[in-house]
Amino acid sequence: LVKVEDIVPVAQKPALSVRVSEASREADGTREIEFAAEGRSEAGIEFYSWDFAYDEERGFTPAVIMDKTGVQRAKFRAGEYTIAVKAVGSEGLENTELVRLKLNGTIERAAD
Template sequence: KGLHEIEFIAQGQSEAGIEFYAWDFDYNEENKIFKPNILRDKDGKQHKKFEAGIYCIAVKVIDNDGLESVEVIKLKINGKSELQPSDKSPA
């Protein structure tokens, strides 16, 4: 089906300690709307399968004091390359 599995790793640091990570794999960058697909990820590691396209992905880290920070990346997944038969016949 042309799905590509991507591994994401988030690492946050805080003197209070990290409470959890939240992931939004369809982040609305224009309106800055964060709607997590995955909430309360304790490890900061996720795997997700994507079709070809461009995606905006956000991860939010929340520490034990309730402070939070969001990082956003754009991900481009190229489609499957199929070789076309050559029009030239062997000589």
């Protein structure tokens, strides 16, 4: 008995992780945050899409649709935010990672 995946390669969705760091801080408290996505797929990553105001009820609504580098910067004031990034692999499969940020006196990545 032979497994199907031993005969025909089975596509798998990409693995995805996101690094978050503070790029700059303005006098009015606004912060520029850098997000660096790293997707991994045997077939390769085609592009990333970013939703900086993700809402589960509204669904994924990207502000940046076809980012080839995986690095984006956005400005935020104090508050809580959910950012969604989607990696799309060369085979068309995708994976989405949510980043929950809580900005106050310091930058923190909120616990999931």
